Amino acid sequence: MYSRPIDSIGFVESFDPEVSAMMQRELVRQQDGIELIASENFASPAVIAAMGSILTNKYAEGLPGKRYYGGCQFVDELESLCIQRAKDLFGAEFANVQPHSGAQANMAVELAILQPGDTMMGMSLANGGHLSHGSPANISGKYYNVVSYDVNHETGLIDYDQIRDMAKKCNPKLIIAGASAYPRAIDFSIFADIAHEVGAVFMVDMAHIAGLVAGGAHQSPVPYADIVTTTTHKTLRGPRGGLILGREEFAKKINSAVFPGTQGGPLEHVIAAKAICLKEAAQDSFKDYAHNVVANAKVMAQALLEEGFDLVTGGTDNHLMLADLRPMHITGKELQQRCDENHITLNKNAIPGDPEKPSVTSGVRIGTPAATTRGLGAQEMKQIAKCIAMTARDFEGTKAEVRATVAQICEKYPLYR
Numbered sequence: 001m002y003s004r005p006i007d008s009i010g011f012v013e014s015f016d017p018e019v020s021a022m023m024q025r026e027l028v029r030q031q032d033g034i035e036l037i038a039s040e041n042f043a044s045p046a047v048i049a050a051m052g053s054i055l056t057n058k059y060a061e062g063l064p065g066k067r068y069y070g071g072c073q074f075v076d077e078l079e080s081l082c083i084q085r086a087k088d089l090f091g092a093e094f095a096n097v098q099p100h101s102g103a104q105a106n107m108a109v110e111l112a113i114l115q116p117g118d119t120m121m122g123m124s125l126a127n128g129g130h131l132s133h134g135s136p137a138n139i140s141g142k143y144y145n146v147v148s149y150d151v152n153h154e155t156g157l158i159d160y161d162q163i164r165d166m167a168k169k170c171n172p173k174l175i176i177a178g179a180s181a182y183p184r185a186i187d188f189s190i191f192a193d194i195a196h197e198v199g200a201v202f203m204v205d206m207a208h209i210a211g212l213v214a215g216g217a218h219q220s221p222v223p224y225a226d227i228v229t230t231t232t233h234k235t236l237r238g239p240r241g242g243l244i245l246g247r248e249e250f251a252k253k254i255n256s257a258v259f260p261g262t263q264g265g266p267l268e269h270v271i272a273a274k275a276i277c278l279k280e281a282a283q284d285s286f287k288d289y290a291h292n293v294v295a296n297a298k299v300m301a302q303a304l305l306e307e308g309f310d311l312v313t314g315g316t317d318n319h320l321m322l323a324d325l326r327p328m329h330i331t332g333k334e335l336q337q338r339c340d341e342n343h344i345t346l347n348k349n350a351i352p353g354d355p356e357k358p359s360v361t362s363g364v365r366i367g368t369p370a371a372t373t374r375g376l377g378a379q380e381m382k383q384i385a386k387c388i389a390m391t392a393r394d395f396e397g398t399k400a401e402v403r404a405t406v407a408q409i410c411e412k413y414p415l416y417r
């Protein structure tokens with residue numbers, strides 16, 4: 001996929017060979033390796049071109065038609081188009097497309113809904129949640145009273161009854177659903193019921209699954225949640241950034257919480273790229289892509305199980321899986337490093353109840369969004385699972401064979417050439 005040249009590196013070279021050489025090395029790393037980081041993807045040349053455009057020159061604090069600077073007539077058109085595309089794609093009443101990232105989107109929602117010290121619930125980071133869902137290390141954990149929920153450590157699954165009990169006890173003003181490392185479908189209707197039972201605002205962070213939602217490969221949270229946040233660069237395959245969707249009644253508060261609450265000038269070049277990615281995600285071919293991501297993940301999960309890996313929850317419903325490496329007698333840190341050396345990129349990841357520290361971990365997270373964009377299918381998923389198993393079991397004895405397999409797959413599915 002994307003078999004056309006990326007010209008920007010060559011263009012930079014004439015002005016700054018040092019930076020250009022670094023960009024070139026990163027391009028070759030992406031081309032010559034297999035990308036399995038569940039939160040990464042390959043943006044289209046049009047998305048990349050918009051990000052590297054003259055739109056970066058414009059200041060535009062405020063919203064379309066209500067800016068604090070002159071000369072905003074064209075970025076107004078652009079941002080309005082992006083807002084409309086976001087609302088249309090996800091069926092939302094309201095959209096703010098300015099958040100610079102998913103964490104900024106979440107921070108803005110928390111600022112809009114909560115006062116310092118108010119209670120919120122979110123999935124703990126150690127169990128697959130996200131820093132911005134109330135980690136003590138994040139502003140969300142410092143400013144608000146956070147009651148975190150875990151997954152069941154035996155099954156690896158979300159325990160909705162336990163969350164309901166916790167919510168009834170702590171009476172949160174905000175409940176967040178959504179995860180960075182949860183391999184199963186999340187039932188947003190149950191979460192919505194719980195939130196309504198306790199009078200909480202219900203927010204879903206769908207960053208990881210936004211592309212699956214857009215493509216109809218995961219239940220949409222939009223009909224159930226009051227507010228939905230997402231990044232645009234994961235399964236949605238757009239530029240690095242965030243956006244917020246929601247019910248109209250929250251629009252004013254959220255708009256003020258984004259600007260001036262937590263951000264200054266919006267990145268109109270990134271907003272242009274978001275508009276392009278939202279158009280791409282509305283195409284029929286994107287539906288195929290989203291379903292292929294899930295199909296590839298299922299094949300990869302089955303192949304890993306056959307290779308002797310233990311998977312948290314026993315498999316996957318979405319784009320990722322979490323391998324518990326304890327039966328293989330290797331840590332997440334060690335397997336990540338060995339895979340890096342074999343040009344397979346994945347990340348160490350805590351498993352529920354992990355006895356290892358976060359910098360080591362007993363697991364790895366494996367995702368199929370980027371490899372699927374590149375065109376890889378079931379046959380390659382099986383080959384890659386075998387490569388990961390060989391890397392875990394006998395790194396030195398198999399590295400030549402693994403690297404040859406990776407090179408052959410990368411050659412067959414060119415990227416940005």
Ligand code: DSN
Nearest residue numbers: 038039102130180181
């Ligand atoms: N860093 C992202 C991930 O890898 O899931 C979450 O923001």
